[in-house]
Amino acid sequence: MKKLFVSLMTAFLMGTASLSFATSTPVTHPIDASVVVRTESMKLDVVTQVTEEASLVIRLRDADGHILHTKHINKGEGAIRYRFDLSKLQDGDYQVEISNGTTKQVKTFTIQTTPPSFTSTRSISLS
Numbered sequence: 001m002k003k004l005f006v007s008l009m010t011a012f013l014m015g016t017a018s019l020s021f022a023t024s025t026p027v028t029h030p031i032d033a034s035v036v037v038r039t040e041s042m043k044l045d046v047v048t049q050v051t052e053e054a055s056l057v058i059r060l061r062d063a064d065g066h067i068l069h070t071k072h073i074n075k076g077e078g079a080i081r082y083r084f085d086l087s088k089l090q091d092g093d094y095q096v097e098i099s100n101g102t103t104k105q106v107k108t109f110t111i112q113t114t115p116p117s118f119t120s121t122r123s124i125s126l127s
Contacts, residue, residue, distance in 0.1 A: 033098045035107040042087040044109070046096060050077040054100040060084055063093040086111060
């Protein structure tokens with residue numbers, strides 16, 4: 001009886017010891033997103049595939065890290081394109097952040113206005 005009790009206790013202790021060392025690794029899903037800047041129309045497109053595994057959050061941030069706009073996209077929406085209108089933003093550095101909760105992709109862009117330059121034009125005419 002004593003031998004049975006010792007072997008059961010040993011099995012129990014071995015089972016709890018092996019469970020205490022087990023760790024779970026978080027499942028990460030990569031983000032496959034493209035950011036396209038349309039300079040002539042002052043638009044920025046985020047193109048991505050939203051799978052069944054995770055929803056996405058797209059954020060537009062300024063240089064100080066303030067969130068200017070947030071868009072939540074639900075799981076399984078498939079291929080999406082979200083467009084930001086940048087025409088009202090001041091000159092400066094900005095970031096587009098695409099996150100699915102475990103993985104984050106950040107793209108930085110700069111808006112800079114160049115003053116118009118006037119050049120003189122010369123022409124020749126025959127009479």
